[in-house]
């Protein structure tokens with residue numbers, strides 16, 4: 001089964017690389033992640049959540065990946081360095097290549113279910129001691145995690161003071177709605193077993209700050225002010241979302257004179 005899956009993935013990658021540049025030849029859109037232009041991006045999602053212009057035919061990046069890519073390209077020199085301890089949860093293949101090239105040893109891929117990663121990891125209970133990671137990249141994961149506040153607290157715990165994370169989630173409403181909140185559209189969740197555990201709203205930023213993080217939220221307009229470029233990059237639609245960049249405050253000397261931590265500190 002594993003071999004069949006690997007062959008299928010390999011075939012799909014080969015087909016994309018060979019056929020997509022021809023089949024979708026054009027200049028109307030440009031994917032900054034794989035640096036190729038096409039006639040259009042492909043649709044993603046299904047049913048009422050189907051959206052056009054989402055997926056790059058070649059590298060399969062989504063709107064959110066292209067948004068993150070622009071941010072990372074702009075900040076690469078400040079954020080990434082060789083051999084930093086970098087945890088990439090639910091790794092996106094093209095971004096994974098980029099991080100691995102920038103970091104090398106120290107770059108770790110992790111997931112709870114997938115087998116093509118280095119570490120099996122539950123974000124609600126990370127296996128790392130306190131303050132051991134320089135950075136975490138965890139995109140579109142928390143909406144599927146039963147206790148997202150615990151997962152956010154775990155990210156905070158394992159990051160070193162001054163460490164950073166990108167923790168984007170899909171935003172659907174003004175305020176976050178849990179699947180099991182009485183009186184909400186629970187029936188919709190029951191009908192859709194693949195549905196997220198919660199629909200996040202704009203108050204998501206507050207959850208990050210409640211855990212102790214300093215937060216910065218970037219819209220597509222912040223990262224690419226030129227509307228025509230946003231349209232060309234396929235990051236101008238309402239489903240692109242926002243980039244949530246967080247940092248664990250640097251420790252003051254009073255709080256932690258030695259700057260050391262030990263596994264016993266783990267909460």
Ligand SMILES: [Zn+2]
Pocket residue numbers: 031032033034035036056057058059060061
């Ligand atoms: Zn691409």
